[in-house]
Amino acid sequence: MAQAQDQDLVDRFETFFRRYYSDKVGDLARNYPRDQKSLRVDWADLYQFDADLADDYLRHPDRHQDAAEQALVNYDLPIDVTLGQAHVRVRNIAEATDIRALRSEHLNTFVAVQGIVRKATEVRPKIEQAVFVCQRCNYETQVPQSDSGFQEPYQCESCERQGPFKLDPEKSEFIDAQKLRIQENPEGLAGGETPENIDVHVEDDLTGRVTPGDHVTATGALRLDQSEGSNESPIFDVYMEGNYVEIEDEQFEDMEITPEDKEAIIEISQRPGIYEDMVDSIAPSIYGHRQAKLAMLLQLFSGVTKHLPDGSRIRGDLHMLLIGDPGTGKSQLLAYVQNIAPRSVYTSGKGSSSAGLTAAAVRDDFGDGQQWTLEAGALVLADQGIAAVDELDKMAADDRSAMHEALEQQSISVSKAGINATLKSRCSLLGAANPKYGRFDQYEPIGEQIDLEPALISRFDLIFTVADQPDPEEDAKLAQHILQTNYAGELHTQREHLPSANYTEDEVAAQTDEVAPEIDAELLRKYIAYARRNVYPAMSEEARQAIEEFYVDLRAEGADEDAPVPVTARKLEALVRLAEASARVRLSDTVEKEDAEKVIAIVRSCLEAIGVDPETGEFDADVVETGTSKSQRDRIKNLKALIEDIEDDFEEGAPVEEVLQRAEDAGTERGKAEHEIEKLKKQGEVYEPSNGHLRTT
Numbered sequence: 197m198a199q200a201q202d203q204d205l206v207d208r209f210e211t212f213f214r215r216y217y218s219d220k221v222g223d224l225a226r227n228y229p230r231d232q233k234s235l236r237v238d239w240a241d242l243y244q245f246d247a248d249l250a251d252d253y254l255r256h257p258d259r260h261q262d263a264a265e266q267a268l269v270n271y272d273l274p275i276d277v278t279l280g281q282a283h284v285r286v287r288n289i290a291e292a293t294d295i296r297a298l299r300s301e302h303l304n305t306f307v308a309v310q311g312i313v314r315k316a317t318e319v320r321p322k323i324e325q326a327v328f329v330c331q332r333c334n335y336e337t338q339v340p341q342s343d344s345g346f347q348e349p350y351q352c353e354s355c356e357r358q359g360p361f362k363l364d365p366e367k368s369e370f371i372d373a374q375k376l377r378i379q380e381n382p383e384g385l386a387g388g389e390t391p392e393n394i395d396v397h398v399e400d401d402l403t404g405r406v407t408p409g410d411h412v413t414a415t416g417a418l419r420l421d422q423s424e425g426s427n428e429s430p431i432f433d434v435y436m437e438g439n440y441v442e443i444e445d446e447q448f449e450d451m452e453i454t455p456e457d458k459e460a461i462i463e464i465s466q467r468p469g470i471y472e473d474m475v476d477s478i479a480p481s482i483y484g485h486r487q488a489k490l491a492m493l494l495q496l497f498s499g500v501t502k503h504l505p506d507g508s509r510i511r512g513d514l515h516m517l518l519i520g521d522p523g524t525g526k527s528q529l530l531a532y533v534q535n536i537a538p539r540s541v542y543t544s545g546k547g548s549s550s551a552g553l554t555a556a557a558v559r560d561d562f563g564d565g566q567q568w569t570l571e572a573g574a575l576v577l578a579d580q581g582i583a584a585v586d587e588l589d590k591m592a593a594d595d596r597s598a599m600h601e602a603l604e605q606q607s608i609s610v611s612k613a614g615i616n617a618t619l620k621s622r623c624s625l626l627g628a629a630n631p632k633y634g635r636f637d638q639y640e641p642i643g644e645q646i647d648l649e650p651a652l653i654s655r656f657d658l659i660f661t662v663a664d665q666p667d668p669e670e671d672a673k674l675a676q677h678i679l680q681t682n683y684a685g686e687l688h689t690q691r692e693h694l695p696s697a698n699y700t701e702d703e704v705a706a707q708t709d710e711v712a713p714e715i716d717a718e719l720l721r722k723y724i725a726y727a728r729r730n731v732y733p734a735m736s737e738e739a740r741q742a743i744e745e746f747y748v749d750l751r752a753e754g755a756d757e758d759a760p761v762p763v764t765a766r767k768l769e770a771l772v773r774l775a776e777a778s779a780r781v782r783l784s785d786t787v788e789k790e791d792a793e794k795v796i797a798i799v800r801s802c803l804e805a806i807g808v809d810p811e812t813g814e815f816d817a818d819v820v821e822t823g824t825s826k827s828q829r830d831r832i833k834n835l836k837a838l839i840e841d842i843e844d845d846f847e848e849g850a851p852v853e854e855v856l857q858r859a860e861d862a863g864t865e866r867g868k869a870e871h872e873i874e875k876l877k878k879q880g881e882v883y884e885p886s887n888g889h890l891r892t893t
Contacts, residue, residue, distance in 0.1 A: 202263060209260075209267035212245045224282060225273050233401040234283040235268060236440070239290065254289065257306040257417045261439070283400065285440040287415055295380045296392045298418065298434065308415040309436065310444075312577055314393060315377040315558075315569045318615075319403040322373035328361040330354065336364070374403040376441070378414060379577075381539070395421075398438035408555065408572035409579050409619045411444040453722050461723050464715060465783040471794075474781060476714040479532035485525065488660045491516055491798055492533050495624050496582065496724050497780040499773030500732050511606050513624040514773050515655060517588070519646055520662025521635045526628040530584040533626055536720055539581025543574045545591035545629075553585075554598045555619055557612035570615055575602045578623035589629035589647050596652055599625070603655040627656070636661070657770035658802050726783075733779035735772070738789035743771050746796045767803075771795055835859060835872050839882060839890050849889035 213221055217235065224235050243250035253260040264284040271279070292308040328337045328349050335354035339347050351358045379393040396414050406412055414436060421433040453461075467473060471490065478489040499512035518526045534542040543553070551557075556571045575583050588596070602608050602621040610617045632647040646653060653659065715723070747768050774795035779787040838858055842850035852873070859869040873890070876882040885891050 202259070205260065205263035206266045206270065208246065208249055209264045210270055212242065212249075213267060213271060216241050216245060221268070221271055221273075224268075225279065228279060228282060233281070234285045236285045236287060237264075238288050239286055240288060242286070243290075253286065254306045257439075258304070285402075287413075287440045287442055289415055292413060295378070295394050298394065302418045303420060303434070304417060306415065306417055306439070307436070308413055309378060309394060310413045311378040311380050311393070311411070312572070312579075313376055313406050313408050313410045313412055314379040314577075315571050316406060316408055317375045317569050319372050319374045321370040322399065323368055324371050325369040327364045327367040329364050330357070331360045331362055332357055336367070337361070371399050372403040373397065373399050376406065376412075376414070376438070378412065381411070395435040396438045396441070397435060398441060402438055402441055406441060406443060407617055407619060408570050409576035409621070411579070413442045413444065414438055415440045415442075453726055457719065457722050458726070460719060461726050462783070464719075464723060470782060473714040474720075477717070477720050478536070479525070479529050485529065485660075485662065487798060487801060488518060488529070488662070491658050491660065491774075492529065492626065493781065494774050494777035494795070494798075495626060496533065496537055497727055497777040498624060499776035501622070510769070511604075511622070512773055512776065513606065513622065514657045514770070514777065515603055515625045516627070517653070517656040517659045518626075518628045518662060519631060519659065520628075522630060526662060527586050530586050530626060530628050533582065534584045536717060536724070537582040539578065540584060541574045541578040541581070541623075542584045542586070545585055545587035545589070548574065548585070548591060549595050553595065554602065554608045554621075555610045555612075555617075557610075557615055568612070568615060570610065570612075570617060570619075572619065573608075575599070575621040575623060575625075576608060576619045579620050581623055582626055583621075583623045584626045586628050587630075588627040589632075593649065596649065600651060600655065603652075625656075654766065657766075657773065658798065660802060727780045731780045731783050731785065733776050733785050733787050735775065735787045736789065739775060739787045739792040742789050742792040742796065743768070743775065746800075747771070767799060771799055774798065835864075835869060836876065836881065836892060838862075840892050843891050846889065848886045849884075849891040852888050852890060855890060 213235075217237065220235060224232055239250060239253075242253065249260075261284065265282065268279045268282050268284065273279070286306070289306065289308045292310045293302065295309050295311060298307070298309075323341050323346075326339045326341055326347070328339060329335070330337070330352040333352060333355040335352055337349040337353055339349055341347055348359075348361055352361075374397075376396045376398060377393050378396055380391040396416065416436045416439040418434055419437050421435045464470065464473070471493075474493050475486055475489045478493055495514040495516050498514060501512035502510040504510070518529065520526050531542065534540045552573050553575050554573045555576060556573060557568045558571050559568050574585075585591075598608075602623075603625055606620070606622045608619045608621050610619060629646075629648065631645040633645070636645060646659075771792075775787045775791045778791035778794055779785075835855070839850045839855055842854055842858070846854075855873070856866055856869050860866050873882065877884070880893060882890050882892055
């Protein structure tokens with residue numbers, strides 16, 4: 197009876213293939229097995245053909261998978277073609293199951309999960325049919341293998357002795373196998389939840405197709421991992437027997453946006469004060485920093501990533517750095533942006549290494565302890581989203597250098613433990629750091645107080661300084677804001693926990709409305725996702741003209757021979773990205789002149805804060821790009837020349853006092869000259885042969 201049912205099942209699949217997939221079966225027959233080993237079937241097509249058959253496939257995947265593959269073997273094909281080892285891969289099933297929602301009821305059913313590939317082992321051969329040779333009588337015994345462990349014959353069927361046996365690899369059958377660890381997408385998690393993961397075992401043509409950091413949808417049957425269950429414990433692990441793994445398209449994320457959400461998004465986009473409303477929705481509990489909040493908003497929306505005909509790519513993601521005094525709310529701003537961003541990863545510089553940020557080669561039980569596997573780091577997991585890195589200045593310099601490639605090329609090249617790979621890290625970086633001595637010194641140039649490598653700083657599109665200067669008027673506003681925020685929180689908490697609270701719901705609402713975001717956080721997340729998925733603005737002629745004029749006029753300030761270079765082409769690209777993000781905020785397909793003017797004001801403000809040589813008052817790109825302004829370079833050059841002139845006149849080298857006196861006569865302040873001499877000594881360009889004397893190297 198069961199055989200008749202199975203034959204009926206095979207016939208139904210054969211009919212389905214003839215009706216829906218005859219061309220694709222023909223393509224498979226032509227390319228099998230060199231270029232193609234599988235027939236990809238859309239579950240929706242199966243459902244359209246026979247809803248009961250499609251639903252039964254999800255409930256009893258083993259029986260239906262065997263029947264589908266038998267139907268391929270039975271299919272009428274040219275006489276010299278057989279599809280005996282071909283696979284049927286089913287994709288796009290009705291809905292994916294969250295990894296954390298997998299339960300015992302899902303065991304041995306067909307499910308789909310979505311997530312990020314966190315680890316992937318190397319592709320290794322796995323034995324399917326083992327042929328053993330008896331060492332006493334040379335009789336060959338065939339033993340089918342399963343996932344529960346390597347099986348040897350109990351005894352020889354010919355001489356009936358219990359071995360010894362030797363595996364014959366040439367006559368045994370092997371198949372490629374790989375293990376993937378898939379972790380939940382961060383955008384689906386509530387704040388503070390630890391992402392869960394599941395191991396997916398893939399075989400044959402599914403192996404070697406994905407790398408850590410890829411966003412995938414995996415379909416397959418959920419199994420018990422019996423090798424993990426010990427005799428003492430009744431608890432088992434589960435894994436997925438992968439049937440198909442699909443790499444997601446390069447879209448921002450898969451947040452579901454309902455027609456009602458879309459209506460609300462369109463309504464917000466048409467508000468006249470949309471930028472003000474958006475800024476009011478970013479960390480409303482933190483007072484001020486409106487320009488930095490606007491810039492963070494533009495970073496969330498991001499510019500447009502361009503793909504040119506020659507295959508090159510121009511990044512659209514914006515990188516931003518906040519440098520400020522302690523207690524100015526930098527970390528809170530980062531945490532808020534991380535919660536708003538539909539895809540984000542937060543990490544602290546003090547607790548991060550270069551491997552944790554980029555990728556680590558690990559040897560653990562996931563790879564059977566014998567082989568190295570690649571584990572994706574924070575910048576890879578933030579692909580297509582935002583990486584928020586707090587306490588950037590506390591990170592070791594070697595670890596920070598790992599970020600250079602990720603920021604500019606948006607990829608991470610790994611050569612570790614014999615693994616050579618390039619991982620994607622197409623993310624925006626939002627960093628926060630304290631000044632060199634913990635707090636800004638108003639008498640020192642800001643450029644010298646940023647304790648980060650110039651090569652790293654130059655990759656940030658915008659750098660904001662947040663100084664904490666006492667100001668009675670501003671301090672009063674800040675105090676009122678913080679007290680109001682806390683008071684609203686107190687009333688809300690009291691009303692929630694004490695049924696006999698003295699405050700009515702309306703009184704609590706009136707207080708909390710004052711510190712509530714203008715646009716609900718969940719709706720703002722959907723708004724950002726919608727804009728990034730559907731809006732790709734192009735620059736209008738007026739906007740291009742405005743950006744070009746600003747850039748050219750700024751560069752013209754450095755046209756004189758002795759003038760510093762005011763700004764580099766990197767800032768021009770930053771302006772374009774910011775202007776595109778500004779148009780996306782309005783859901784506009786055109787970057788207007790107003791967008792250009794808005795972002796020019798932001799960039800000018802950032803340049804005035806850190807891109808000005810404090811000695812000359814002129815814009816100088818080298819303050820950030822190299823860490824040394826032109827006036828400093830000239831002073832260092834002159835001091836070095838001065839030491840070279842004087843050192844030959846004295847047996848022990850140039851006396852420091854003489855050098856300082858001559859520098860003062862030439863117009864260099866004594867304190868600055870002493871500072872530059874110390875710098876030259878640190879760099880090894882000048883040394884002290886004896887106390888109080890200098891020589892050049």
